[in-house]
Amino acid sequence: MTMEPLRVLVVDDHEEFRQGIEALLSASPAIEVVGHAADGAAAVTLALDLQPDVVLMDLHMPRLNGVEATARIVSSSPHIGVLVLTMMEDEDSVFAAVRAGARGYLLKGARRSEVVRAIGAVGAGEVIFGPGIAERVMTYFRSVRSRPAADVFPELTDRERVILGLIAEGKENAEIARQLSLSVKTVRNHASNIFAKLQVAHRAQAIVLAREAGLG
Structure with missing residues (x-):
């Protein structure tokens, strides 16, 4: 039985990067890019309208940042998986995104295979962190009193x-x-x-x- 491709909404305010990601994802038969947004407010509106399986979300964006956009999307449509793809690797950003409801966190620069695999995992309801982020998460937990x-x-x-x-x-x-x-x-x-x-x-x-x- 053929699996339906995961429907993905791409959110990033850098047009060239966003177009590159869309092209990268469109090359995978397991993924269908159903839309894109250049700011957090538009991302929320489109996510609620399109109901994608996964939102690929940048954090630093105009009008509404990615953390707040994630929280609004997950609050209204908890079945939508949000996967963060950002340059921000500090602990505050990671945990703010997870608290908002993100199921995954990757850094820009991740290999195509990593991004595709992470989208598949988040679309299946799993939680996934990129290698560098996973180590930060574990270090943070070990330091918590x-x-x-x-x-x-x-x-x-x-x-x-x-x-x-x-x-x-x-x-x-x-x-x-x-x-x-x-x-x-x-x-x-x-x-x-x-x-x-x-x-x-x-x-x-x-x-x-x-x-x-x-x-x-």
Whole structure:
């Protein structure tokens, strides 16, 4: 059975770079470029109108920056995967993008194969970081000092706090279910409640919050 190509919206204010990316992506049979935008406000409008599978998002843009645009897109259409492609590699930018709902973060200069693979991963609901970014993320988490989880997440029940800690360790629902002798459905329901209470769109955001709080 032939898979439908992933529908991608390209967002970047540098026209020459944007055109290059569009040409690069259009060469892949697994990707269909459905539109482009040169600023964050236009990106939000187009994303809500076109409903692409993935938005390839720059961060530094006029009118509305990429972080705010990501937050608005994910808030209105949480099924759309946002993959950041930017020159900004500082920790503040990375975590601001993830908190906003981005599922991936690559640096400009990434190889074509990396970009295509990342789009495929984000389109499949996965979370992906470029090699340099992944190391920064791990370094950041290692440097975070533990704080009492109950003080940080008072809105969670004890059971939810335990499950959040296991999610922060990178465990999937099935593994958590086995460890806690629960059904996968029960774990999934707890996870949904956790995400709602923490006001996050997906697992990656919850992991960032949990690890910053010293869980995992």
